[in-house]
Amino acid sequence: MKVACVVEYVGTAFHGSQYERDVRTVQGELNKTLEKIFKQHVKTDMAGRTDAGVHANYQVFSFKRINKRMTEKNIKEALNSLLPKDMHVRDVWFTSDVFNPRSCATKRIYQYFIFNNPEKNIFLRDKVWWFPYPLDVEKMREAARYLEGYHDFTSFVSKDKNDDRSPWRLVYRIRIVRISKFILVRVEGKSYLKRMVRNIVGTLVKVGAGTWDPAYVKEILEMKDRRKAGATAPAHGLYLYRIYFTDGSS
Amino acid sequence: MKVACVVEYVGTAFHGSQYERDVRTVQGELNKTLEKIFKQHVKTDMAGRTDAGVHANYQVFSFKRINKRMTEKNIKEALNSLLPKDMHVRDVWFTSDVFNPRSCATKRIYQYFIFNNPEKNIFLRDKVWWFPYPLDVEKMREAARYLEGYHDFTSFVSKDKNDDRSPWRLVYRIRIVRISKFILVRVEGKSYLKRMVRNIVGTLVKVGAGTWDPAYVKEILEMKDRRKAGATAPAHGLYLYRIYFTDGSS
Numbered sequence: 001m002k003v004a005c006v007v008e009y010v011g012t013a014f015h016g017s018q019y020e021r022d023v024r025t026v027q028g029e030l031n032k033t034l035e036k037i038f039k040q041h042v043k044t045d046m047a048g049r050t051d052a053g054v055h056a057n058y059q060v061f062s063f064k065r066i067n068k069r070m071t072e073k074n075i076k077e078a079l080n081s082l083l084p085k086d087m088h089v090r091d092v093w094f095t096s097d098v099f100n101p102r103s104c105a106t107k108r109i110y111q112y113f114i115f116n117n118p119e120k121n122i123f124l125r126d127k128v129w130w131f132p133y134p135l136d137v138e139k140m141r142e143a144a145r146y147l148e149g150y151h152d153f154t155s156f157v158s159k160d161k162n163d164d165r166s167p168w169r170l171v172y173r174i175r176i177v178r179i180s181k182f183i184l185v186r187v188e189g190k191s192y193l194k195r196m197v198r199n200i201v202g203t204l205v206k207v208g209a210g211t212w213d214p215a216y217v218k219e220i221l222e223m224k225d226r227r228k229a230g231a232t233a234p235a236h237g238l239y240l241y242r243i244y245f246t247d248g249s250s
Numbered sequence: 251m252k253v254a255c256v257v258e259y260v261g262t263a264f265h266g267s268q269y270e271r272d273v274r275t276v277q278g279e280l281n282k283t284l285e286k287i288f289k290q291h292v293k294t295d296m297a298g299r300t301d302a303g304v305h306a307n308y309q310v311f312s313f314k315r316i317n318k319r320m321t322e323k324n325i326k327e328a329l330n331s332l333l334p335k336d337m338h339v340r341d342v343w344f345t346s347d348v349f350n351p352r353s354c355a356t357k358r359i360y361q362y363f364i365f366n367n368p369e370k371n372i373f374l375r376d377k378v379w380w381f382p383y384p385l386d387v388e389k390m391r392e393a394a395r396y397l398e399g400y401h402d403f404t405s406f407v408s409k410d411k412n413d414d415r416s417p418w419r420l421v422y423r424i425r426i427v428r429i430s431k432f433i434l435v436r437v438e439g440k441s442y443l444k445r446m447v448r449n450i451v452g453t454l455v456k457v458g459a460g461t462w463d464p465a466y467v468k469e470i471l472e473m474k475d476r477r478k479a480g481a482t483a484p485a486h487g488l489y490l491y492r493i494y495f496t497d498g499s500s
Contacts, residue, residue: 010373086372087372088370122336125260
């Protein structure tokens, strides 16, 4: 049996979600805490990698069930009493041995918050992207429609040298709404390439600000050239919001 | 001529607003920045003292006008380009030599945010007081009515040994509203005693949680005994929200 564990974290003080030696990572802190609870090294798997500064409302980890006497509630409480203040376990459930949050995820939702206001707000620092100039949400929506569907997203990937994965990805839907002084860009997709959501947001903002026509986004896709799309939007506006799995776990 | 300067700050990383040697304070950071701009020591006065962890949307400082060629806008921009990330100047205006933000303030508004939700939210850490149990806002309002007006607030003062100021204070109004999962307590008064707003909030929460009857707050006032009122609410839920002055400056 395995344990699935939903973790919320404030990305600001982490060097990304994935374990790395000698730096503070979400997985590193979780592993350390699990080791304290179970008195042995615990290998964890993670649903989606997030960069330094990126937040999560819903990141999913899994690990082997070790102590058979501990209930789901016991594990949740033990973790929350020991984890650092910028991490919080929202849910824990037992699942089958074949569960792997990375390969079983069928849908990952990211939310990006833009604070669209002339004056900055220091209370929102590290939590939203402050963009002081007017943005046309209607045009951003029109542009986003070209990105929905199954496409070669080469123009929207910040490529690693040793990343030879296919650039084709399925984006189910992009929703953009204005909520008072905020613009929320919500991307629903199966999986993503490196910095893909932030590169999409950076491009949509170019359209919203009037620099590019919405239809130009279709051309950007077709050119398959990262230099044609907008700059990468800052990490601190991005939230991994929700993940759905094949077996109905969520 | 003097310069009045409205400063917003996130209180978390400050050892309070008032200058103290060898610790990070709001006034200390402002003085250091003014010294960089004007190449000389600049003495500042402040409207209201806030404790460590308390935030401000609107704190007012004043200092002598030094460089006559700098406009209000120039000073605002110079300050904002040099101040640390958790401080922000919202406004600067020139005013008369007799202006002192402490003695000229006729009304100071504080806002206190309670996050009233069973589950904690790590993104709101250090910005609101998380109170997980149900609160009856109607009862809190009823209790607050006893505190409005001119009263001896001895029961609501965390007293310093060398503070021999009168315990009488004028509270114009206390408004309490629920906004989704938040409860906002807004206190409008002429001036306050040490931790008075936080002690009022701590007491109102005791009423809201059902521990005390609203009418008991009248008795607390009359007993003139700090030990009878509720515990001091945490600093990180409190915001100095607005200050009004005699000469119409605000």
